[in-house]
Each structure stands twice: as C-alpha cells, then as structure tokens.
Amino acid sequence: MPKSSSLRRWLAAAVAGGALLAGAVQAQAKPPECIAPAKPGGGYDLTCRLAANGLQEAKLIDEPMLVTYMPGGIGAVAYNHVTGVRNDDPNLIVAASTGAALNLALKKFGAKQSVDDVRWLGALGVDYGAVVVRNDAPWQNLDELMQALKKNPSSVVIGAGGTIGSQDWMKAALMAKSASIDPRKLRYVSFEGGGEALAALLGEHIQVFTGDLAELKPQLDSGEVRILAALAEERQGGPYADIPTAKEQGYDVEWPIWRGYYMGPKVSDEAYQAWVERLRELSQTESFAKLREGRGLFPMSKFGDDFDQYVKQQVAGFSQLAKEVGLTQ
C-alpha cells in the first residue's frame, strides 16, 4: 500500500516537525508572568499589576509581564500549582499578602503545605489595619472603646470584610487580646469584602469596622468616619498624620498588610536573585512611588532573604496566635 505508507511518512515528519517546533518555543525565553491567585479585579490582581506596570515603565523587563488569574481556595490553588507543577519556572512570580501568610499558618493551603515550600521574593508596598467608627460614635479614642469592650465584650458590634480566622477578624482579635479580653466573646459580623462592611458601618448596622487605612481615605476626607487607631508601628504622613497608632494609645497591636511575591521552590538561585534585584531597583524609582501611592500603599522595602525571614517569622507568630485565640489546636 504505497499510498498509506507515504501518508505515514508525511505524518511522521509532521509530528517530528511539530515536536521540534514545540521544543524551540519551549527553549525560547517565555515572557515574565505574574499569577494573581484570585479572580480579576481584587487585591491580588492589583498586586500583580503593580509589578507588571512598574517593571514595564522602569524598563526592567524586556517583554510585557503577563498577568494570569488562578482563583480558588483563597490562594491555595495557586500555591499548590507553584509548589507542584511549575515549581522551577524562572519567569513566574505569584502575588501574595499578609492574608497568604495567615492562611499558611492556619493550614488553609492544605495540611502538607508550609511556608518553606516556596521562595519568598519581596514586598513592594504595605497598608495598615485601622479601627474605624462613625463620626457620631460615643468613643473619641481607642481607649474609650477598649474600656467599653472590657466592661462587656458583646456590647459592641464589630464588623469587617472577612470570616472568623481571616485578617480582618485577626485585627479585632488582637485588639481584644491586648486588653486581656477573650476574642471569642466579641460580637463579630463578617461581610463580603470591606466595601459591604463599610456600608454597614455607615448604615449603623455595626459600630466598629476593622478595615485598612488607605482604603478609608474618601470617607475620612468627607468626615463621615473617625479612625480611632492605625495598626502601624508609627504614624503615617500626609492625610493620616493626625491618626494615632494603637501602640501610642497603650495597646500594642500592629497589623501590616504587605503586598509581595513568591516563586517556585526549585527556581535557581540565579533566577531568584535576578528577580530580587529587579524588585529592589524598581522600589527605588520615582515613577514607582507614584504608582504605589495610586494603589493606596505605603512604602515597604523588604527583599530576598530579608523578606523570606520576615514571612517565616510572621507565619510562626500567626500559628502561635491562632492557638492562643482558639482557632487551631
């Protein structure tokens, strides 16, 4: 059957050619990619765009950075993907935040996943937790609120945009703990995102909102809300200069919400260092500072080993805390 054998030869050639072509494409440097472990439009999306737009504008990457979405399990799907499937991709970074560290501590990324399973790259910005009340609330400062809570922890309705065990709940729980109040006695209401919680605050359905500082700027400007405390190590500048920290009011609570990135565990030191340098350089450019402020982020520069240590310490701290407040055994 001469016809079929020639057909077979052609097919074989085509397959071989196709394989070669695929190989060539594989060998060629792929464009840099950032995975946002969420649906489009959320905080992780903005984190990826911060790197993508910043690196592009500062000409620190040759090709535009691809932003892909991998929603699922509040980041768990992406974490499993990077530790398992694309664990050595030198062009791939993944957006992360304090929330990811908390989920790792609470083992929400899977029982086997730990903070040591990826290479922590660096953080480009940070926001801080804030304790917010309406402008007509009876409490003028944090201490007055805490005294009220001490007297009767369930007399005040606290709300925020996350479930029990989430970042937003942790802020409230830490505040309670700093005044020796059992966090489990708080009356906490979880909403779908900070926007809904803020609406509930303005509509007098809740009395205290544990939100994020920069997020609240519009309502702060209009005088509708009063921020009783910023959960930062020190006062921030500009429009936030009048907002005292919790620490200076005698309650030692900090809640930085950093926005950073990690890479796969088997990425070479060389590729890892190249990314560390890229981000470090980016954080020092002036155009980036503008971009960062546009996203409502305060400066934070922690890269490479420095950042790796920071995240690991944070996760260890969260694990400890979770036990203390009764989230895990």
Add this chain to the structure above:
Amino acid sequence: MFDFLIQGFGVALTPLNLGLAFLGALLGTLFGALPGIGPINGIAILMPLAYTLGLPAESSLILLAGIYTGSEYGGRMSSILLNVPGDAGAVMTTLDGHPLAKKGLAGPALGLSAVSSFIGATVAILGLTLFAPLLAIVAVKFGPAEFFALMIFAFASMSAMMGKDPLKTLIGAVLGVLISTVGVDSGTGVLRFTFDMPELYDGIDFVVMIIGLFAVSEILLMLEHAFRHDQDGEMAPIGRVMVKMSEVLYCKWAILRSSVIGFVIGVLPGTGASVASAVAYTTEKRISDHDNSFGTGNMRGLAAPEAANNASAAGSFVPMLTLGIPGSGTTAILLGALMLYNINPGPMMFREQPMVVGGLIASLYIGNVMLLLLNLPLAGVFARVLQVPRWLLVPSVAILAFVGVYQLHSDLMAIYLMLVIGVFGYLLRKFGFSLAPVVLGFVLGGLMEENLRRALSISGGDLAILWQSGLSIGLWIAAAAVAFIPLFAGRLKARFLPGRTA
C-alpha cells in the same frame, strides 16, 4: 445644581470620548453576548489596557462604563437565541425570550428587549442624576436584616413561577440553595462540602454553574436527539425581524415597573442584575399574566427582566459614586480602575472631581443611545444566527465559554466541574425540571444565608432583629402578600365566580 452634568456633556462629547463610548458599547455587547465573558471579566481584561494606553481618567471610565452597560444589552442575545444566558442578569430572559425565538419571533424579541433595555437604563440614569445623594443614604439603611427580608420576598415571588409543577419548582430552588452552600462558610471560615479540593473553597463559580447547567446540558440533549435520529426541528423559520410599535406599547407598563424595581435593587450594595431581573420577572407575572402565558413566549415576560437588569446596572453606580461602596461586582472593579488614577470615589467625588462624575454620567446617557442604535438594526442580523444549525451553534458557543472559563481559572478543575454540572442539568431537564429556579436558588440562597447569619451575629442570636425596622416589616408583608394572596384569590374566584372557573 446640574453644572457638573453640563460640564460632563462637554467632556463626553469630545471626538475621542464619543469614540470610546461607542467602542465600549460595541465590545460590551460582544462580551455580554458570549457566555463565559461577563462584564466583570471584560472590564478586568480592558482596564490595564486603558491604563497602558495613557487615556485620561474620564476617558477610560467612559470606555469601561460602556462595556458594563453594553454587556447588559448583550447578555440577552444568547438567552433568546440559544437558551443559554449570556451573563448573570440574563437568566430570566431565557424564560420567555427563547420560546419567542422558537416561534420564529427572534428578531422582534431582540428588538423588544433592546427597547426595554434602553428604557430601563434611561429611567435608572435619570434616577442616578436626580437622586443619587439621597438614595445613597437610604441604601445604607439596608442592613443584613433587611437583605434577608428582601431575599424572603424574592423567594416568595418565585412561587409565581410555580405554574405547571409547583413541587418541581420548589425542589429546583432547594437544589440551587444546596449548591450555594459549597465552599468556605462566610461566617466562620469553616469548609463545607469541599472534599479537600482547594478548587471548591471559593464555592462554585457563577459562570461555571451557568455554562454547565444551560450550555452543556443543551449539548447533551442534542446528542441524544441525534442518537435517536429525532427531528431537531423545534425552530420555526425566522419571520419578520423588526419589533412593532404595538408590541412595545403592549409592554410599556411592564417595562416601566421593572425599570423602577431594577434601579432600586441595583442601588442596594450587594445585590445586582440577577436579583433585579428575578424580582422584576416574578412581579410582572403576578401583575399582568392573566392567561398564564408567561414562560411560553409572552412579550412582557421578556421585557420585564431586560428592563430591570439594565436599570440595576446603572443603579449600582449610585453607591459607588456617592459612598465609594461598590453596588455590584462590576462596579467594584470600576472602583479599582478609578484608584489607578488616584481618584477615590466617595462622598467628596462630586465636589472634587466633577469632570469625572459628570463625564461618566453624561457618557451613560450617550452610551445608552448608542447601544439602542447599535442593537435595533443588529437584531435582524443576530436573528439570522439561528439559521446556523443548532448542532453547530451551541457547541461553538460552549467551546468559546470553555476557553473563557479556562483562561480565567488557569485550571482544568473548573472545566470538569462544568461538565459534571452539565450532566446534572441534563438529568434535571430529562425529569422535567425548569433550570431557572435552580439558578435563582443558587444566587438568592447564598445571599439569604449570609445575611441571616450576619443579622443574627449583630443581634447576638435574637431573631427579633429580622422584623425590627420599617423596611423589613414592609418586605415581610410584601412577601406574605405575594405568597398567599393568589391562594385566597383562587378560592375567592371559585366562590364568587363559579361560572368562570367551571
């Protein structure tokens, strides 16, 4: 007082911005028409592009808002033509839209829904212009207890859909509620029905649900027909393509009522087009379905949800522009887009950025007119899509949806899930269930549970919070009325007008 609007028209009527409004309307119609790419994804895809192109804030907002409102227009197309909702707000549109297409009235159905969309959006934009700050104050009064009462009302209205087989409607809705419980529990963070699969932590994605339930099951039905060599000749040939003035007039009250319902629900933060169109449809069925023809291709049953979903899209701008709180998932992304430009939407925006607010509202007016002009003549063109054989059309749309969903999840799990849901939908249809109650149960059930639990955490477990405010009492009464009056009405009719019922 309306200086900002005059200024806004000045901004919106520049050639660049007019062009962008047109582009947004066109792209939005396309994004809405393709199942799997809704307004949220469309905006998320184009937002970085607008930013990279260096468009000024008001221009890119005009583009993105055009996409948003445009996709509410586009969503109806595949609902009517394929019985597959193009986006969340278009589920109810399938109920009467597709039967109309089957009768050969695809063209008029598309035309009528374009007109209803236009009127719905216009009413809502007027409402936005005139009452935005006032409405914002009322909107935040809607707390968890009031939302819970609203959901009860929505479920009670659903009893209107129980036409042929009440038990199956009820079972369908309950199945939907059950599916909505998958994922991280919104109150305590406990995982429910996730079977250790992180892909299920966030619950089942709406798009995955819709494509599986409607499109995949449709393909399975078609396969079955092909296998048994059935005639798939359920489609009547396409008749006339233009909608008649008399048809629009027949629907005028349905459209106006639904526009108001849609706008009000759109203004509430946390509820969007899907709730709005469901409430509008069931309300309209109650009011004007005298011969029980809703669900078999009644023009009012098509006009009502379409007016409502467009009205709710414009309504959701109210809390975003006045309070800085998104009224829907899509406005949440628009909010993010504004922040890219260092504009913080909120109470100060009308004062600090009148150009942006005015430009946006003006462009909503302009975009809306463009969408009508674009969609009326296109109705005839799109109706011709039905001349493509269904065995080719539906799988092609499904493939597009698969690609879209995969692109968004970068994960095969979403595709498998869609297939499983598709088989589930196929079985439901084989057993004679309607799919709309399942979807409504899925959407409303999640919202109802969340808000009930929020209300109870606020009150510390005291149920009385659910009927403490005037708003919630009103909603409870309305719910009781829609659920029980028909029962009594039937009995009264039977007693006093025996001649008519016999």
